[in-house]
Amino acid sequence: ILLGSVSAFLAGAAWPVFAVVLIKLLLLLSDPSQEADDDVDVYCIAIVVLSACQALANWGQIALLGLSGEELTYKLRSRSFRKMLRFEMAYFDEPAHSVGALGVRLASESTKVRGLTGDAAGTLLMTLGAVGVGVVLGLVACWRVALSVLALMPAVALNGYLEVVVMSGTDAKSQASFARAGQVASEAVDNIRAVTTLGAQRFFLNKYNDELTGPIARGRRGAMWMGAGFGFTEASMYLSFALAFWYGARLTVRGECSFEDTLWASQAIFFGMIMIGQAAATAPDLSGSLVAATNIFRLLDRPSAIDPLAQSGDRPSPVHGAVACTDVGFVYPTRPDVRVLRGLSAAVAAGKSLALVGESGCGKSTIVALLLRFYDVADGSVALDALDVRAWDVAHLRSHL
Ligand SMILES: Nc1ncnc2c1ncn2[C@@H]1O[C@H](COP(=O)(O)OP(=O)(O)O)[C@@H](O)[C@H]1O
Ligand SMILES: [Mg+2]
Structure with missing residues (x-):
C-alpha cells in the first residue's frame, strides 16, 4: 500500500x-x-x-x-x-x-x-x-x-x-x-x-x-x-x-x-x-x-454473546451426562412478548432417558436448544454434570451432546 x-x-x-x-x-x-x-x-x-x-x-x-x-x-x-x-x-x-x-x-x-x-x-x-x-x-x-x-x-x-x-x-x-x-x-x-x-x-x-x-x-x-x-x-x-x-x-x-x-x-x-x-x-x-x-x-x-471459538470456559473431563434444569424461564430475543418457558425444572441422571411430550410449539426443542447453548436462559439455569452450561467452553460442551 x-x-x-x-x-x-x-x-x-x-x-x-x-x-x-x-x-x-x-x-x-x-x-x-x-x-x-x-x-x-x-x-x-x-x-x-x-x-x-x-x-x-x-x-x-x-x-x-x-x-x-x-x-x-x-x-x-x-x-x-x-x-x-x-x-x-x-x-x-x-x-x-x-x-x-x-x-x-x-x-x-x-x-x-x-x-x-x-x-x-x-x-x-x-x-x-x-x-x-x-x-x-x-x-x-x-x-x-x-x-x-x-x-x-x-x-x-x-x-x-x-x-x-x-x-x-x-x-x-x-x-x-x-x-x-x-x-x-x-x-x-x-x-x-x-x-x-x-x-x-x-x-x-x-x-x-x-x-x-x-x-x-x-x-x-x-x-x-x-x-x-x-x-x-x-x-x-x-x-x-x-x-x-x-x-x-x-x-x-x-x-x-x-x-x-x-x-x-x-x-x-x-x-x-x-x-x-x-x-x-x-x-x-x-x-x-x-x-x-x-x-x-x-x-x-460486534462481540458474539455465545462464541464457539472463544476457548474461554471450563472443559470438564470425563463428561458423565447428568442434565438438570432449575426454574428455567425463557423468551426468544426476537419475540420478547411470548414467554416460552416459565419455571421449568427437570433432572436426568447420567445414562438415563427422559421423554419430553407435549403439543407442537410447547417448548420441547427450546429446552434442547438451551442445553446446546443456542440461546441462554432468561431465569434459572441449565446444568450439565452440575456445572452451569454457561460456564462450559462452548465447543467442548457441544462436542459432548
Ligand atoms: N427462533 C425462534 N424465534 C422465535 N420464536 C421461536 C423460535 N423457535 C421457536 N419459537 C417459538 O417458541 C415456541 C416453542 O417452540 P419449540 O420449542 O420449537 O416447540 P416444540 O419443539 O415443542 O414444537 C413456539 O411458540 C415457537 O413458535
Ligand atoms: Mg420441536
Missing part, C-alpha cells in the same frame, strides 16, 4: 513537472534569435526521462494498489464470514440477518471497500501529487497568479466533500434495501415448492420490487446532483484558467511578474486541476465504499 501510494503520488507529481519543461521548450522555440538547439535537446531528453519515470510510477500505482486491493477484499470477506459463523443463534433470528441479506452483504461489501484502496485511492493520491507539487511550483514562480488559479478551489473542495457526505447517506439506505431484497429473494427460492403451490409468485415479485423503488429514486436524484457537481467542478477549471490569465496579464504588463513565471504559475497548477476533475468522477464510488467499510467494521467489532 505504501509503495503503491508513493507511486501514485509521483505519477501525479510528474504532470506539473512536465508542464514546466513544456513551457521552457515553447519559450525556446518562440524565440528564433537564440541559439537554442542544444537546450531543446536537453529538455527533450528530460521529457524522455520523465516518461520512463511516469511509466514506472503508473505501474506501481495500478499494480501495487491493485494487489493490496485484492488481498484486502479477500481478508475482509473471509473475516466477515468467520465472524458470522461465531455469532449466537439469536443474531440469525433477526430478519435483517437472514440468509439472503447476509449473502448479499458478503458478496457486495468487501468488493465495494476495494474502491477505497484500489483505483479510486490511486486516482486521489495521483491528484494530490499533481496538485501538491503544482501548487508548490506555482507559488515559487509567482504566488499571486498561483493564488488566483486556486481562488475557486475551496468551492470545488466543498462541492466534492458534500457529494461524498450526501451520497454516503443515500448509499447506506440503498445497501440496506438491497440486503432486504436479497432476503425476499432467498425466502422465495428456499421455499419455491410452497410459493409454486400457493401461486404466490406475484406476491414475492411485488415485495422484491417494493424494496428496489427506494434505491431507484435515490439513484435518480443522486445522478442529477452528481452530474451538476461534476459540471461545476469542470467549469471551475476553465474559470480558474480565465482568471489566472486575466490577472497574470496585468501583472506582466506592470512588470510585477515575468511572462515565463506567469505561465509557470498557471500551467503547473492547471495540470493538477485537470486531475481534480477525474478524481471528482470517482466520488460516487467513494461514498459507497465508505458505507460498506462502516458496515464491515461494525460486523467485525
